[in-house]
Amino acid sequence: MIFLLLLFLAACTSAPAVPPTSTPTVWQPSGAPIMLDNVTQVTALGRLDQPETPNTVMTHAASPDGTRLAILTFPSLFMYDLLTGQLLYTTGRGEATQIYFSPDKTELYTIAPNGEVTILDAQTGEPLNSFLGHPAYGGIATFDPLEGRLVLAGGDGTIQVWDTFERVSLATLTAQGSSISDVALSPDGTRVASGSLDRIVRVWEWESGTQLAEWNTGEGDISRVAFSSDGDRVAAGTSQGVRIWSLASGDSLATFQLQGGAQRILRFSPDGRYLVGGSQAAGVYVWAMSDYSLLSQLPDVDGDNITARFSPDSRMLITASVGRPVSLWNLAEVTGETIGRGDLPVPSREIIDLDWTDDGRLLLFMDARGSVYVWGIPGV
Secondary structure (H helix, E strand, O other), X not given: OOEEOHHHHHHHHHOOOOOOOOOOOOOOOEEEOOOOOOHHXXXXXXXXOOOOOOOOOOEEEEOOOOOEEEXXXXXXXXEEEOOOOOEEEXXXXXXXXXXXEOOOOOEEEXXXXXXXXXXXXXXXXXXXXXXEOOOOEEEEXXXXXXXXXXXEEEOOOEXXXXXXXXXXXXXXXXXXXXXXXXXXXXXXXXXXXXXXXXXXXXXXXXXXXXXXXXXXXXXXXXXXXXXXXXXXXXXXXXXXXXXXEEOOOOOEEEEEEOOOOOOOEEEEOOXXXXXXXXXXOOEEEEEEOOOOXXXXXXXXXXXXXXXXXXXXXXXXXXXXXXXXXXXXXXXXXXXOOEEEEEEEOOOOOOEEEEEEOOOXXXXXXXXXXXXXXEEEEEOO
C-alpha cells in the first residue's frame, strides 16, 4: 500500500503553480537546503528561459557550489546565475554533447562525439584550449568533481584518464575486449569500473594500471555501472536487472531480476544505504543495502526519459518521467510496502531530466520545450 505523506502533501498543495507561458515576476533566492523538516515550504523559485526560439536541453551541469547552471541545446550553450535567475551569456555549442564544471567553477569542459575536449572560461564562455581526449571515443564519460579528472571510454575498449587542470593524459587502460557501455569512478577517484557489450564488468586502479576485479553478468547487456559511497560495492544495471559485487572479496552480493531491466537508472544513495534502479519499461525500484531487500517499487514512475535523484542527505528521492508528475519520496519513513510520497505541481508533464544540487538547496527540472524550472525553500 502506498500513501501520500501528509507533510509532503502540504508542501505540494500550498506551493503556487507557475503558468507554463510566463515566468515569476520576482526571482526568489534559496533560503536553506531542502530537508525533511522544511520540505513543506518547497515552492517554485523561478524559471529559466532561453531567449528567442527555445530548444530542448541536451544536457546540463550545475557548478559545485550550486550558483551557476550551464545547459547545452542543439545550437547553443547557455550560462545562468542560480542566485538571481539571470542569463549571463550565450555562446555556440560547437559539436559538444557533454559538459562539466571544473571543481573551482572557473572552467567548463565540453566533449564532442569525436572525443575532442574543449576548455571554456566559465565566466565568459570563451574557449581557452582543446585536446583530443580519446581517438576512439564512444560517447561514455564521467568526471571527478573534486580532483578535476576526466574519464573517457572508447568503442575500442580503452579508457583514458585526463587531468583537466594540467591538460595532460594520466593513464590509458585496455579495460575491455569490446565497446564500453558505461564507466564509473569510485568516490575517492582512485578506481574506475567499466561495463562492456560482452557482459563483463572490470575494476581498475587506474594510476598503477592494476586490475582489481572482473565479473560476468551471465545474462543481460550492461547499460550502467556504479560504485557505492564507500567504494567497496560495484553494481551493474543490465537488460535483465541488477547485479552487485563486493570489491574487497570479489563475491556476488545480490541479484535483482527486473522485467525491463535497469538500463536507464542505477544510483547508490550518498550514504550508501539505498540503491535505485530502473528503466522506462520496468519503472523505478529502491533496494535497502543493509540486507539487499526490495524497499519499494515506486508507482506511476515509468515511461519516457525516466529519471531519479537522491537528496544529498539520502533521506529523500525525487523522480520524474514524461507524462508523469514530479514526485518526492520519503525514504526515512518506509515501513513494509509503505512509502511517503508527494507530487510537486511543476507546470509541465514533459520533464526530461532533473537535478538536486550538491548543496541541497535547489531542485532543477528540465522541460522538453527548453525551460528549466527551479524549486527550493525561499529566503526570508
